[in-house]
Amino acid sequence: MDLIIRNASLLDRQGIWDVGIQGDRIAAVEQHISEQGTEEFDAVGRLVAPTYVNGHTHLDKCNLGDVMRPNETYSFQECLAITWEHKRTYTVDDIVERASRAIREGILNGTTVFRVFADVDTIGGLRPLEGIIALREKWRDVVPIEAVDFPQEAILRDPGTAELMEEGMRMGADVVGGLPWHERLDEDMRAHVDFCFDLAKKYDKDIHMLADDTLNPNSRSLEYLAARTIAEGFQGRVSASHCEAIAAYDEYHAHKVMDLVQEAGVSISSNTHISLALSGRLHLEPIPRGITRAKQMWQKGVNLFTSQDDVNDPYYPFGRNDQQEVAAYLCHTAFMTFPDEIRAVFDFITYNAARAMRLEDYGCAPGCRADLNVLAAPTIQHVLRLQQPPALVLRGGKALARNELRQELLQDA
Numbered sequence: 001m002d003l004i005i006r007n008a009s010l011l012d013r014q015g016i017w018d019v020g021i022q023g024d025r026i027a028a029v030e031q032h033i034s035e036q037g038t039e040e041f042d043a044v045g046r047l048v049a050p051t052y053v054n055g056h057t058h059l060d061k062c063n064l065g066d067v068m069r070p071n072e073t074y075s076f077q078e079c080l081a082i083t084w085e086h087k088r089t090y091t092v093d094d095i096v097e098r099a100s101r102a103i104r105e106g107i108l109n110g111t112t113v114f115r116v117f118a119d120v121d122t123i124g125g126l127r128p129l130e131g132i133i134a135l136r137e138k139w140r141d142v143v144p145i146e147a148v149d150f151p152q153e154a155i156l157r158d159p160g161t162a163e164l165m166e167e168g169m170r171m172g173a174d175v176v177g178g179l180p181w182h183e184r185l186d187e188d189m190r191a192h193v194d195f196c197f198d199l200a201k202k203y204d205k206d207i208h209m210l211a212d213d214t215l216n217p218n219s220r221s222l223e224y225l226a227a228r229t230i231a232e233g234f235q236g237r238v239s240a241s242h243c244e245a246i247a248a249y250d251e252y253h254a255h256k257v258m259d260l261v262q263e264a265g266v267s268i269s270s271n272t273h274i275s276l277a278l279s280g281r282l283h284l285e286p287i288p289r290g291i292t293r294a295k296q297m298w299q300k301g302v303n304l305f306t307s308q309d310d311v312n313d314p315y316y317p318f319g320r321n322d323q324q325e326v327a328a329y330l331c332h333t334a335f336m337t338f339p340d341e342i343r344a345v346f347d348f349i350t351y352n353a354a355r356a357m358r359l360e361d362y363g364c365a366p367g368c369r370a371d372l373n374v375l376a377a378p379t380i381q382h383v384l385r386l387q388q389p390p391a392l393v394l395r396g397g398k399a400l401a402r403n404e405l406r407q408e409l410l411q412d413a
């Protein structure tokens, strides 16, 4: 075998295991592989798990935090306005350079798949999407990147965007994006969703929308998206991100919508830390957490995942493109801190995110692609507690990154 990872802990298995890799595939998972590998890596008992999947990130605007003016009104509206100032003058090279920095951070932190939203609107035109498609091609031999044709300024309230989105699909976008909750009227919200389904059917692509990214209990785009998903036979091909409004619905209506989402097979990306930073700013104390009903949806069997979303941009000053950090935020904000819950949250950044993106051959069994992290600790609890980068990151059996953490305690007792 080309590579044998020795002495690994594995998810949901007792004991210590060897993982053998041949070419780009996992060839064997056994308690002891007797043959010698061409290369060997000693995991020394640390957890080996499939690499992280980031199913929602905006790399056209990432790292603008280093060059933008400060947000003087501390408002979401000014986040948009600051982005407009830069979006008008983006170049493809500028986007690829800033986004590549975030991709490198992501790989070092164990993520090997990225779904990247690119703004498509009448301010920046198709330039952001051109940049993200150029990014996808630049990284093609290293990690897969999907480009989302995303109407950041909505569709009906920004006349001309519908035509640009159609052109974006012709240019080679991989996913149809949407932002229906940002339309002015409910009927426009529904027309927005309908338009996206028409586009997705025409180009045979999946859909990923930002739904109800607000604590306004009257925002009902997730419900309509789920109903349309069933009507169009798109079960398993649609994702929705944020979905905070459902936290503000009364219990009867919230359960109706969660059941509908489950029936529609719509995957939900919580991006909890972003909701925590941005939603609920209009509330007086006590301020709600402002995140979607992540735990209840998980308990109902909804395919829940969570993603980095923003990295050092007008919306969010932090973000290391680190899915471990993202998962740890979800544990806190969704009250998922007990063993089975922590186990579930680890799925939110691995298996569930892979299912939302319909990745093939994802996993840690023989026959799966050898996309594996040798993590920094032996259990999920300690991986998320320490949030240290993986010792080794593999994609298709090829080493993409190594991390060595050197810490020295100079006084002890």
Ligand SMILES: [Zn+2]
Residues within 6 Å of the ligand: 056, 057, 058, 210, 241, 309, 310
């Ligand atoms: Zn986002």
